[in-house]
Amino acid sequence: MGLAALAVAGAARADPPRVSPPEWLVRPDGEDLADSYPGLARALSIEGRATISCAVDVKGRLQDCVSPTASPQGLGFDKAALEMSRLFAMRPRTVDGEPVAGGTVRIPIRFTLPPPGGASAIPEPFVTPAALDAARRAARLSGIAGRLARGLAGDLDRIEADSADPMVRAQGLAALTEARRQASPQVAEVVARSIAAQLSPAEVHQWVSHMNGPAQRKLDARGPELTRAFAAAQATHTQIVLANARDTFCGRQDCNGETSLADMRALAEAPEAIIDKPRWSRAPSLAEARAAYPLAAQAFRLSGWAMLQCRVTQGGGLEDCEVVAQGPRRLGFGAAGLKVAASYRLDPDLLAQGAAGDRVNLPAVFSIERGTPPTRVRPRPSRALALAREIVRAQGIEAQADHAADLGQWLLSHQPGLDAAVARDAGEAYRGAVIADLPNLLNDHAAAYAAVFTEPELAGMAAFLRSRAGHLATGRDDAFNVRLAQALGEIQVKADAQARTAFCAAHVCAAD
Numbered sequence: 001m002g003l004a005a006l007a008v009a010g011a012a013r014a015d016p017p018r019v020s021p022p023e024w025l026v027r028p029d030g031e032d033l034a035d036s037y038p039g040l041a042r043a044l045s046i047e048g049r050a051t052i053s054c055a056v057d058v059k060g061r062l063q064d065c066v067s068p069t070a071s072p073q074g075l076g077f078d079k080a081a082l083e084m085s086r087l088f089a090m091r092p093r094t095v096d097g098e099p100v101a102g103g104t105v106r107i108p109i110r111f112t113l114p115p116p117g118g119a120s121a122i123p124e125p126f127v128t129p130a131a132l133d134a135a136r137r138a139a140r141l142s143g144i145a146g147r148l149a150r151g152l153a154g155d156l157d158r159i160e161a162d163s164a165d166p167m168v169r170a171q172g173l174a175a176l177t178e179a180r181r182q183a184s185p186q187v188a189e190v191v192a193r194s195i196a197a198q199l200s201p202a203e204v205h206q207w208v209s210h211m212n213g214p215a216q217r218k219l220d221a222r223g224p225e226l227t228r229a230f231a232a233a234q235a236t237h238t239q240i241v242l243a244n245a246r247d248t249f250c251g252r253q254d255c256n257g258e259t260s261l262a263d264m265r266a267l268a269e270a271p272e273a274i275i276d277k278p279r280w281s282r283a284p285s286l287a288e289a290r291a292a293y294p295l296a297a298q299a300f301r302l303s304g305w306a307m308l309q310c311r312v313t314q315g316g317g318l319e320d321c322e323v324v325a326q327g328p329r330r331l332g333f334g335a336a337g338l339k340v341a342a343s344y345r346l347d348p349d350l351l352a353q354g355a356a357g358d359r360v361n362l363p364a365v366f367s368i369e370r371g372t373p374p375t376r377v378r379p380r381p382s383r384a385l386a387l388a389r390e391i392v393r394a395q396g397i398e399a400q401a402d403h404a405a406d407l408g409q410w411l412l413s414h415q416p417g418l419d420a421a422v423a424r425d426a427g428e429a430y431r432g433a434v435i436a437d438l439p440n441l442l443n444d445h446a447a448a449y450a451a452v453f454t455e456p457e458l459a460g461m462a463a464f465l466r467s468r469a470g471h472l473a474t475g476r477d478d479a480f481n482v483r484l485a486q487a488l489g490e491i492q493v494k495a496d497a498q499a500r501t502a503f504c505a506a507h508v509c510a511a512d
Helices: 030-036 039-043 077-087 129-142 144-159 166-182 184-198 201-211 214-221 223-252 261-269 286-292 295-299 333-341 348-352 383-394 397-413 420-452 455-466 468-473 478-504
Strands: 006-008 024-026 048-056 062-071 104-111 280-282 304-312 318-327 359-366
Touching: 030 077, 039 144, 039 166, 048 077, 062 077, 077 104, 129 144, 129 184, 129 201, 144 166, 144 184, 144 478, 166 184, 166 478, 184 201, 184 468, 184 478, 201 214, 201 455, 201 468, 214 223, 214 455, 223 295, 223 420, 286 333, 295 397, 295 420, 304 333, 318 333, 318 359, 333 359, 383 397, 383 420, 383 455, 397 420, 455 468
Parallel strands: none
Antiparallel strands: 006 104, 048 062, 048 104, 304 318, 304 359
């Protein structure tokens, strides 16, 4: 659901110093508002507003923001508005032409939703009761209706970490969950009607016969065995992909983590550290170190290090940290070292001796075992293997691998704080490795099928997947998918409206 409007304006306070009127250099747009919109309020179609009050620093950035008002309360509009404060920047006030810090600004933010609307209804063809009953059996036996109903309820998981107050969130989720649970029979019915609208009675009968046939019964019985084989194939694929991606990436970028002459010179020229033998009362946990580990380096199993120099605070923490040297140089280990530096605390005994204010060298080492990629056993070519490959393709493994490649490339290419060229090379190396190894992944999955089914059984399964019914069963019929998506969208809108009515009977849902 998109967002219709973002209203922001600055209103100056009466108390000096003031920022009036605010001259915005950067402020969030509708897409930023959509990203920040509280998930529970969005699901329940509740609009709101909030005000943030912030100090303005010398660069025009907002600091020390608070949200004195928000309405309706408890739905997270105040926290969402505070999250958006980092997206504002204004021209700072000046004294004698020089920018100075100071002043406050109040920003009202209005959270609005677009008016309801949707695609035109798809006409329902006439379907005989017998044909609809058969379509209901196909929907039930194939598991499509059950998966979609579970997905309708499972979509609420994203709200669990929402910014709403815990009690309000629990009550809102309960209303949404109950409304969508009650919609399950409607999901099953729209799946059946969509099947009946796309397939002839003979094609529906073919689908039901396939689901009741011996090959399907064997698939149900041997399902856990196949699942384990597929998981093993995927694990092998992942390890080989990452190893090959690392080789490609390190052919383009320097992955050497050894200390160079330039590093030694940087260490020698750095300001002298006074605390030469620091003792720490707290150091980063394993989880904190993992969270700081550069994503590409961790994925490609590359070790690295950084040497920081920091100042000790009165409480024993570290501030004003600078990266003196790092290796490999461009893979983000310096930024990772700065992250873990926040977790260190100097030993109280050293603080008692006057260590506060002194500088200290802090080595940050990130190490990961590389291991050896597994060796594949390539299956021997056969007609059974060729049929199994056709089955695996029909089930969409290539599309899944392509999606995984795109997602991995995006994640590796959008690493904050990493050199853009390095991030781009990491993403391209990963995607290329996934696509290059896809034929082997297909073979591994096909070999798992060929080990369970006879050649005639594989031939029957492949023949069904070539049929129109097989295309519907595996999500390869665009007309069926469009019809189903629209019908499910209508069910969700009605269920969420029902949930909103139930929720708003016990809560204030209108903005002041």
